[in-house]
Amino acid sequence: xxxxxxxxGLRRTGFGVxxxxxxxxxxxxxxxxxxxxxxxxxxxxKTILDHIREVAEQTRPDIAAMEKVFLNTNxxxxxLLGQARxxxxxxxxxxxxxxxxxxxxxxxxxxxxTGRAAKEQVQHMVQRLLALNGVPAADSADAxxxxxxxxxxxxxxxxxxxxxxxxxxxxxxxxxxxIG
Amino acid sequence: xxxxxxxxGLRRTGFGVxxxxxxxxxxxxxxxxxxxxxxxxxxxxKTILDHIREVAEQTRPDIAAMEKVFLNTNxxxxxLLGQARxxxxxxxxxxxxxxxxxxxxxxxxxxxxTGRAAKEQVQHMVQRLLALNGVPAADSADAxxxxxxxxxxxxxxxxxxxxxxxxxxxxxxxxxxxIG
Numbered sequence: 612x613x614x615x616x617x618x619x620g621l622r623r624t625g626f627g628v629x630x631x632x633x634x635x636x637x638x639x640x641x642x643x644x645x646x647x648x649x650x651x652x653x654x655x656x657k658t659i660l661d662h663i664r665e666v667a668e669q670t671r672p673d674i675a676a677m678e679k680v681f682l683n684t685n686x687x688x689x690x691l692l693g694q695a696r697x698x699x700x701x702x703x704x705x706x707x708x709x710x711x712x713x714x715x716x717x718x719x720x721x722x723x724x725t726g727r728a729a730k731e732q733v734q735h736m737v738q739r740l741l742a743l744n745g746v747p748a749a750d751s752a753d754a755x756x757x758x759x760x761x762x763x764x765x766x767x768x769x770x771x772x773x774x775x776x777x778x779x780x781x782x783x784x785x786x787x788x789x790i791g
Numbered sequence: 792x793x794x795x796x797x798x799x800g801l802r803r804t805g806f807g808v809x810x811x812x813x814x815x816x817x818x819x820x821x822x823x824x825x826x827x828x829x830x831x832x833x834x835x836x837k838t839i840l841d842h843i844r845e846v847a848e849q850t851r852p853d854i855a856a857m858e859k860v861f862l863n864t865n866x867x868x869x870x871l872l873g874q875a876r877x878x879x880x881x882x883x884x885x886x887x888x889x890x891x892x893x894x895x896x897x898x899x900x901x902x903x904x905t906g907r908a909a910k911e912q913v914q915h916m917v918q919r920l921l922a923l924n925g926v927p928a929a930d931s932a933d934a935x936x937x938x939x940x941x942x943x944x945x946x947x948x949x950x951x952x953x954x955x956x957x958x959x960x961x962x963x964x965x966x967x968x969x970i971g
Contacts, residue, residue, distance in 0.1 A: 652892070653855075656877055657884035675833075682866040689866050693873020697836055700874065701881045704837035712832070 612765070613639065615672035615708065616758030617663070618750055621695040622646055624659050625750030628670045629741065631762035638741040640670055641751035656698035663702025675708040676761035678715055678753070713760050718753075721760040792945070793819065795852035795888065796938030797843065798930055801875040802826055804839050805930030808850045809921065811942035818921040820850055821931035836878035843882025855888040856941035858895055858933070893940050898933075901940040 612632075618625035623646070628639035644662040646655045667675075680696060683689045703710050716726040722736045734752040738745070740759055747755060792812075798805035807821040824842040826835045847855075860876060863869045883890050896906040902916045914932040918925070920939055927935060 651890065653880045653884040653888075653890035656880050660881045660885060680870055682870060684866075686862040686864075686866060686869050689869045690860055690862060690873040690876075693870040694877035694880065696870075697874035697877025698881050700833045700836050701840045701878050704833040705840060708833075710831065710833035 612674065612762070613670070613672045614758040614761050615667060615670065615675045615703070616754040616756070616761065617675060617677045617699050617703065618753035618757060619659070619677065619692070619696045619699040620750075621655060621659075621691045622648060623750050624662070624695065624699055625748075625752075625754035626663070626666050627747075627751055627755030627758050628666070628672060629755060629758045629762065631765075636740055636759060636762060638743060638755075640666075641747060641755055642666075643748060643750040652694070656694060659695060659698040660702045660705070663699055664706050667703065667706035667708060672708060674761065675703040675710045676757045677703075677710055677712050678718060678757050679712045681715060711761055711764075713757060713764065717764065718756050718760040721763045722756045792854065792942070793850070793852045794938040794941050795847060795850065795855045795883070796934040796936070796941065797855060797857045797879050797883065798933035798937060799839070799857065799872070799876045799879040800930075801835060801839075801871045802828060803930050804842070804875065804879055805928075805932075805934035806843070806846050807927075807931055807935030807938050808846070808852055809935060809938045809942065811945075816920055816939060816942060818923060818935075820846075821927060821935055822846075823928060823930040832874070836874060839875060839878040840882045840885070843879055844886050847883065847886035847888060852888060854941065855883040855890045856937045857883075857890055857892055858898060858937050859892045861895060891941055891944075893937060893944065897944065898936050898940040901943045902936045 613628065613630050616627045624644040627641035630637040630639055644659060646658045680692060700710055719726045719728045719733065723732050730749055733756050734746050734749065737747055737752045737755045741755065793808065793810050796807045804824040808819040810817040810819055824839060826838045860872060880890055899906050899908045899913065903912050910929055913936050914926050914929065917927055917932045917935045921935065
């Protein structure tokens with residue numbers, strides 16, 4: 612299963628693609644969409660939309676994952692982030708991808724083991740889990756962490772939803788993925 | 792000049808298309824995109840994106856106009872509206888349209904003559920200005936009001952920005968549009 616993780620923002624939107632092959636996680640690609648700030652809001656959102664579609668077209672993921680939004684106390688920031696998030700989600704949905712959402716707590720727990728992890732710990736664990744040569748940039752690391760979280764959560768989510776009871780008879784393999 | 796006005800919302804997104812021919816305003820089309828609430832957020836945003844693109848493709852506007860957002864005191868509502876707005880703006884930008892934004896005050900002043908107009912007054916004046924047979928629904932009326940506001944503001948905006956000094960030498964005609 613190939614997973615595209617997205618960390619949306621109006622100025623910088625991180626993306627990270629991994630392959631989850633049972634318990635094994637393989638790095639595919641990552642990067643940051645840097646959005647110019649001197650163009651109209653519509654043009655900025657279009658930049659996010661276009662680049663997300665391009666990443667999806669080039670990497671052909673099966674599914675997408677995004678962090679649930681941290682509600683900023685500043686309503687203007689919340690609105691701007693909401694619009695960027697809407698554009699990123701449109702790019703994913705327009706590429707035919709389902710989008711799963713996880714809280715920051717779920718992502719940190721999944722990657723670092725605790726919900727109170729600092730940004731550097733997330734970057735460090737993403738590097739380790741994906742056997743990267745260098746520390747990924749913060750936006751890429753957050754996007755990759757989101758994809759890793761989906762890889763870890765998916766068997767559990769499927770089991771809880773009871774959507775594929777026939778597959779669940781092969782429970783050990785799927786649980787193995789969760790633990791791995 | 793054909794103008795597409797949008798009143799975005801996650802549950803209901805209104806659209807209204809008018810032709811501005813000098814001081815004359817002609818109704819072209821309007822309606823409401825009703826978004827199912829029992830599908831994923833990504834699917835809801837994709838519904839808005841797709842329908843906005845469809846409206847743009849069918850009516851071929853030259854420009855788009857949208858109300859600047861009222862910042863809700865509830866951050867969750869602000870986030871949801873932001874995402875819907877991001878999706879609507881992506882639909883417009885993806886159709887090659889520039890998006891102009893106006894405050895609720897500007898729109899009401901432009902359509903009703905006062906910023907303190909009730910929803911019914913906006914609907915009534917939209918009906919009168921566009922010589923409609925019936926009162927338009929609230930979402931359509933707000934979208935049409937936004938398009939009417941753009942028609943009224945555009946000559947002023949062009950003059951203030953001084954973007955087309957050569958055109959401004961024909962100032963009277965353009966001012967005529969503003970007053971009309």
